[in-house]
Amino acid sequence: MKYKRSERLVYMTQHLITNPNKLIPLTTYVDKFSQAKSSISEDIRIIKDVFNAEGLGILQTTAGANGGAMFIPKISVERAEMIISEFKEDLESSERLLPGGYLYMSDIMGNPKMMNDIGDLIATMYGGLEIDSVVTIATKGISLANAVARKLNVPVAVIRKDNKVTEGSTVSINYVSGSTRKIETMVLSKRTLKEGSRVLVVDDFLRAGGSITGVTNLMEEFNATVVGVSVLVEAKEVANRRFNDYTSLLKVSEIDEFNESFVVEEGNCLDYITGK
Amino acid sequence: MKYKRSERLVYMTQHLITNPNKLIPLTTYVDKFSQAKSSISEDIRIIKDVFNAEGLGILQTTAGANGGAMFIPKISVERAEMIISEFKEDLESSERLLPGGYLYMSDIMGNPKMMNDIGDLIATMYGGLEIDSVVTIATKGISLANAVARKLNVPVAVIRKDNKVTEGSTVSINYVSGSTRKIETMVLSKRTLKEGSRVLVVDDFLRAGGSITGVTNLMEEFNATVVGVSVLVEAKEVANRRFNDYTSLLKVSEIDEFNESFVVEEGNCLDYITGK
CATH class of the missing domain: 1.10.10.10 (Winged helix-like DNA-binding domain superfamily/Winged helix DNA-binding domain)
Incomplete structure (x- = not known):
């Protein structure tokens, strides 16, 4: 040619x-x-x-x-600021507050353009590290994990909270949900993650951090190293969080179910990008 | 500039x-x-x-x-053939047979390059139709739905089999699983799919078609029109399938758990591409 x-x-x-x-x-x-x-x-x-x-x-x-x-894929600080401000506007815009102080975010997770942009952003934060796999928890985190993994060119491993027969032999752990204080189970198929992998953990929402602590414990069973944890949104006012070393795009606070209001501000991910 | x-x-x-x-x-x-x-x-x-x-x-x-x-995104027939032949080789290659005649496919669903290619392929088949949303069933179908939706530039709606409080008000239906003959429930958040949408349904595996029939029934509750159904792999020898109008990339047959063998051949999606 x-x-x-x-x-x-x-x-x-x-x-x-x-x-x-x-x-x-x-x-x-x-x-x-x-x-x-x-x-x-x-x-x-x-x-x-x-x-x-x-x-x-x-x-x-x-x-x-x-x-x-x-x-x-390494975006500029200006582009990162733009992505975060678009995401913030979207999160603030519509009536997202659900009973129990949860936020409806399925439309955001199902928006391919937004996931693509956020994938660029998270890949920019962690792209310099050696990463073998992006790990997430079903169901909500999967779209985000896909977007990030595509940019990093590594596979995705999905941890499930139910044990389906269709994934072969699995490793499971019990953990205490930080919000509900219930004991729950987390399962990952043995074949999905290589022993000794270096993993980036991503998820949609961080509250007390029980799930993320569970993931890090499960990673130990695979002799995996967690090189980073990144979430889209964190609840700001949670005391006694079990997990401190993470990045978030946005922080939500002052959740008032009665008046259906909440406050959204930027997380720490821009510090992470500019500080590099 | x-x-x-x-x-x-x-x-x-x-x-x-x-x-x-x-x-x-x-x-x-x-x-x-x-x-x-x-x-x-x-x-x-x-x-x-x-x-x-x-x-x-x-x-x-x-x-x-x-x-x-x-x-x-509209790939050529040659490129479509290449993607299918790569997928076929991958599906045949490793020991995928699980108890119950299931195939391990999580590595394929978690491979961003392969999902991207297959997204191109499915978007080529259905790109000419007016589509408002890609619909799938949690958990396995989500990666595929993301890949297709990104190419079509439309949102993803994820149907769940558990009812989580964090998605607001939902519509649910009961359906009979074609394989296990059990009654199961399928749930979709009302806000995730607009009334009267035109949807493309994608999933990883088609057996008796109970799930897909369930999806089409659930879509009726949203006054949605199913403009197409596309699956990665179908089990070829299933009799009494409830659903006939679909495309598949690959067909699996002669699943022999004792000898750990099965046969893979091409599905009908190339006919669909060349016939256009």
């Missing part, structure tokens, strides 16, 4: 961004376009500069015979 | 493919790049031609004052 530079750039841009965190050897493009390596290198440089200037991510290039390019 | 054509093409390519099924007015790019509309139109034409030649999707353009471009 003999393409001009402009045409090569279209192909290479889509190819790189649809294969994040994967090293594409320059030879892939040299062969595909029957072009000299120097021309392809120049193409890559153009893409890299635009991604930089627009805050779309980093195009990491490696030189030498095995040289190549890898697209790393 | 004053960019050269090559630089504009990088930006516009990434912008179009990360906003599928959304009309981007040409003025967006005219304003961003301070360029004449004729130059931007020429940029769009270059992107369109490369997408066409490479089978990456369709760039639909509309002329006039409100003219713009919309990226429609």
Whole structure:
């Protein structure tokens, strides 16, 4: 296929961004376009500069015979601020308060554009760490885990609270739910997570942290290392939280069921991005 | 921002493919790049031609004052064949047979690259229809629903088999599981799906079709129209299936638990793509 530079750039841009965190050897493009390596290198440089200037991510290039390019989704601080402010506006906007002080968030978890943006944001926070798998708890966390895992190019492992026969042999633990104080069970199929993996844990909502503590205990059974915990929303006023080391996009407080009101503010994830 | 054509093409390519099924007015790019509309139109034409030649999707353009471009993920038959053959190889490869004739598929559902490819494939089959929402059943179908919904640019509605308090008021139905003959319950939050929606139903596995029949009954409660049903894998030898109008990527048959063997063949989705 003999393409001009402009045409090569279209192909290479889509190819790189649809294969994040994967090293594409320059030879892939040299062969595909029957072009000299120097021309392809120049193409890559153009893409890299635009991604930089627009805050779309980093195009990491490696030189030498095995040289190549890898697209790393890393958004700018400005873009991160925009994503959080959109999310905040959405969370504040409609009547989300449910009995028991819960927030209705299924529309947010089911919004692919918002999940995609938030996936970019969380991948930016944790993309520098070595991560083998994104772990979450069924059902609500799955959409978020998918969005993050796609950007990091790693698999998702879904922990369930019911033991279904259809996943083969499992490891389970009991834990105390921080909110209800009930003893519950958490189950992960043995085949879903490799022993000794480095995992990023994501979930939709953090209250007392009983579930996340449960996840970290379950991870020990897999000899896994939890390299980070990130949640979309945390309830701000929870005392005695069992888990302190995490990032959140938003914080909710002053939940008043009677007046159907609550206050939303930014979580700590921007500190995490700017502090890097 | 004053960019050269090559630089504009990088930006516009990434912008179009990360906003599928959304009309981007040409003025967006005219304003961003301070360029004449004729130059931007020429940029769009270059992107369109490369997408066409490479089978990456369709760039639909509309002329006039409100003219713009919309990226429609529509893969070529060759690419569809490749995705199905990769999926088939993966499903055949490892020891997937579980007690009861179930297949272990969590690794496939948790593989973001494979879900992305299959999302492209299913979006290609149903992208021509007017669809308001992708509907699935927790837990296994969620990753697939996310992948398809992202390509179609519509929300996901997740039906649950347990009634959690955290989703507000719900509609539920009872249905008979085709495999176990037990009566089970299916629940969908009222706020998750608009009355009168046109929905595409996706799921990981189709056996007797009791769940899918349940979904279609539940959709009636929402006055929704089921415009299609698509599953990753169907069990071929099930008699008395309650549901006939669906597409599947793969068919599994001759499941032999004693010898731990089964046969995988292509489903009907390629006919669906080529027949269009």
